[in-house]
Amino acid sequence: MTESAHSPETAVMPAARPSGGRRTRGERIWRALRKAPPSAWFGIVVIGIYLVVAIFAHWIAPYSETALVGGAYEPWGEQFLLGTDQLGRDMLSRLIYGARNTVGIAFVTTLLSFAVGGVLGLIAAVSGGWIDQVLGRMIDVLMAIPQLIFALVLLSILGSSVVNLILIIALLDSTRVFRLSRSVSQGVVVMDYVEAARLRGEKLPWIMGREILPNIMPPLVAEFGLRFCFVFLTIAALSFLGLGIQPPTADWGSMVRDNAALITYGDITPLLPAGAIALLTVSVNFVVDWFLHKASGLRE
Amino acid sequence: MNPVVRTVLQRLGLGIATLFVVSIIISMTIAMLPGDFASSILGQSATPETVAAFQREVGLDRSPVSRYIDWIGGIAHGDFGESYASAGSLAGHRREVAEMIEPRLLNTLFLAGAAALIAVPLALILGVLAALYRNTLFDRVVNIVTLSSISSPEFFLAYILIMFLAVKFPIFVSLANVSPDMSLLDKLYAIALPTFTLVLVILAHMMRMTRAAIINLLASPYIEMGRLKGARPMQIILRHALPNAWAPIANVIAINLAYLVVGVVVVEVVFTYPGIGQLMVDAVSKRDLPVVQGCALVFAATYILLNLLADIVTIISNPRLLHPR
Numbered sequence: 001m002t003e004s005a006h007s008p009e010t011a012v013m014p015a016a017r018p019s020g021g022r023r024t025r026g027e028r029i030w031r032a033l034r035k036a037p038p039s040a041w042f043g044i045v046v047i048g049i050y051l052v053v054a055i056f057a058h059w060i061a062p063y064s065e066t067a068l069v070g071g072a073y074e075p076w077g078e079q080f081l082l083g084t085d086q087l088g089r090d091m092l093s094r095l096i097y098g099a100r101n102t103v104g105i106a107f108v109t110t111l112l113s114f115a116v117g118g119v120l121g122l123i124a125a126v127s128g129g130w131i132d133q134v135l136g137r138m139i140d141v142l143m144a145i146p147q148l149i150f151a152l153v154l155l156s157i158l159g160s161s162v163v164n165l166i167l168i169i170a171l172l173d174s175t176r177v178f179r180l181s182r183s184v185s186q187g188v189v190v191m192d193y194v195e196a197a198r199l200r201g202e203k204l205p206w207i208m209g210r211e212i213l214p215n216i217m218p219p220l221v222a223e224f225g226l227r228f229c230f231v232f233l234t235i236a237a238l239s240f241l242g243l244g245i246q247p248p249t250a251d252w253g254s255m256v257r258d259n260a261a262l263i264t265y266g267d268i269t270p271l272l273p274a275g276a277i278a279l280l281t282v283s284v285n286f287v288v289d290w291f292l293h294k295a296s297g298l299r300e
Numbered sequence: 301m302n303p304v305v306r307t308v309l310q311r312l313g314l315g316i317a318t319l320f321v322v323s324i325i326i327s328m329t330i331a332m333l334p335g336d337f338a339s340s341i342l343g344q345s346a347t348p349e350t351v352a353a354f355q356r357e358v359g360l361d362r363s364p365v366s367r368y369i370d371w372i373g374g375i376a377h378g379d380f381g382e383s384y385a386s387a388g389s390l391a392g393h394r395r396e397v398a399e400m401i402e403p404r405l406l407n408t409l410f411l412a413g414a415a416a417l418i419a420v421p422l423a424l425i426l427g428v429l430a431a432l433y434r435n436t437l438f439d440r441v442v443n444i445v446t447l448s449s450i451s452s453p454e455f456f457l458a459y460i461l462i463m464f465l466a467v468k469f470p471i472f473v474s475l476a477n478v479s480p481d482m483s484l485l486d487k488l489y490a491i492a493l494p495t496f497t498l499v500l501v502i503l504a505h506m507m508r509m510t511r512a513a514i515i516n517l518l519a520s521p522y523i524e525m526g527r528l529k530g531a532r533p534m535q536i537i538l539r540h541a542l543p544n545a546w547a548p549i550a551n552v553i554a555i556n557l558a559y560l561v562v563g564v565v566v567v568e569v570v571f572t573y574p575g576i577g578q579l580m581v582d583a584v585s586k587r588d589l590p591v592v593q594g595c596a597l598v599f600a601a602t603y604i605l606l607n608l609l610a611d612i613v614t615i616i617s618n619p620r621l622l623h624p625r
Binding site: 153229 | 318450459467
């Protein structure tokens with residue numbers, strides 16, 4: 001299956017392929033991007049900006065995230081572009097560091113939940129039998145409890161710290177990943193090439209990693225975006241409730257909570273971190289929408 | 301036996317079994333308590349004797365099984381135990397968890413009910429309209445607005461509403477204080493903003509699913525038949541498509557009502573509404589475990605019940621099961 005069979009325009013643009021062979025991965029990605037709708041472009045650009053801000057927070061932010069640099073609740077101005085918070089810390093700097101802390105923690109949590117849920121789902125699909133049954137029933141019960149409520153129970157017992165937060169949310173979210181990874185790999189497990197690998201005597205990790213995983217990547221990648229949004233919103237909600245990321249770490253959810261009093265005076269500053277959360281989730285959703293559309297289009 | 305009755309009974313049994321296992325999990329989580337818990341509740345100055353007395357009172361010295369049987373047995377009689385905030389104090393009045401939960405649960409159900417009463421009809425109407433005028437400007441605007449409201453944290457929506465409807469244009473109040481002696485109208489006025497927030501939170505998903513369920517059916521031959529007969533688009537959707545779309549729509553409505561129960565936690569905190577969600581958040585930060593467990597059980601039971609309802613509605617509205625060959 002070559003790409004030229006699908007796109008007639010390649011015939012008139014042979015110069016785009018100097019080697020004459022298949023396009024490199026980079027070229028293919030660039031071609032797909034060029035045809036992406038504006039909403040997807042918007043999403044990609046926003047995610048890119050967030051990444052740059054998160055990685056270079058230390059150099060971009062005018063002040064440190066924890067330093068008291070002025071009076072409490074100073075208005076927007078020359079020295080403090082977005083004013084200061086309830087303790088006199090620079091709002092802009094905390095917003096910038098928040099990109100690193102809030103997004104970073106949500107990202108690590110999602111990675112962990114995919115590692116746990118994805119691997120367990122693969123194991124359940126490949127081995128079948130009682131392992132599949134036991135895992136499936138356990139996950140069913142875990143999913144019967146609303147995630148936020150379960151997280152609250154566990155946090156009240158273990159206490160709130162970043163490590164506990166990551167572990168608890170990752171564990172609860174891995175149930176959803178398990179369901180998806182199990183159901184998509186079940187479609188692949190019955191394929192002849194998996195059977196062939198089994199008859200060759202390959203071990204379970206090899207079958208999972210080399211035969212099945214590459215074939216279930218597209219739905220998993222899309223799910224990663226959606227799960228990230230969900231984890232991100234859950235952590236933001238918990239931090240907003242005062243039970244997630246603890247002070248003095250700059251975090252968008254708790255920043256909204258701490259400065260909420262300003263809203264009653266008509267000051268929009270507390271809405272900025274909340275808006276930053278919403279903008280990122282909307283952007284990821286746009287990109288995932290487009291990706292799903294592409295992935296389903298390619299399968300036809 | 302009729303297959304519908306049999307499937308419904310199966311689901312009911314499964315739901316009760318799930319609730320049972322969930323109650324075990326909620327009770328077992330106490331076993332994960334870190335060792336220094338008693339001293340962190342009683343303060344650093346607590347003597348070993350007070351700590352031991354506290355642990356006996358809480359039941360930490362007994363086996364998990366007997367603790368669970370006591371707990372679940374009490375709940376069967378409507379006794380959720382006593383709040384830690386009062387345990388350990390020698391005289392003082394004891395606060396029963398059940399007493400704390402009951403009035404707040406009623407408040408929460410009132411708020412969630414008001415939100416559901418507005419959101420469900422609105423979602424159906426908007427969904428049908430979006431399906432009718434699909435791929436038009438109206439559809440696209442609704443699509444982008446709903447996608448953004450799904451992706452926003454609840455507190456963002458809540459504060460935007462406060463900003464515009466309580467601060468810039470003081471139409472409503474931002475503190476949703478209700479007390480039992482208020483008239484219904486006063487209560488409804490007080491909860492206007494939290495209700496709007498919850499409506500926005502659940503509206504989007506229900507509306508999108510309604511639209512998708514109807515559009516999904518529009519390719520069916522009987523829709524084409526209706527169109528060839530010359531029926532008007534509105535009539536095709538209301539008379540031909542909608543009746544067949546009820547199953548997925550009812551399902552998504554029930555799931556969203558279940559979600560509402562959880563979404564209410566954050567909204568209650570924003571508007572300082574005296575509901576069970578705020579009670580639970582307070583209890584978590586005080587690590588008042590009996591209250592946390594009681595609230596969690598109530599939340600989980602409501603959630604499981606509504607999901608069960610979703611299952612049953614889907615089964616009942618499936619014509620293939622209703623008319624077995």
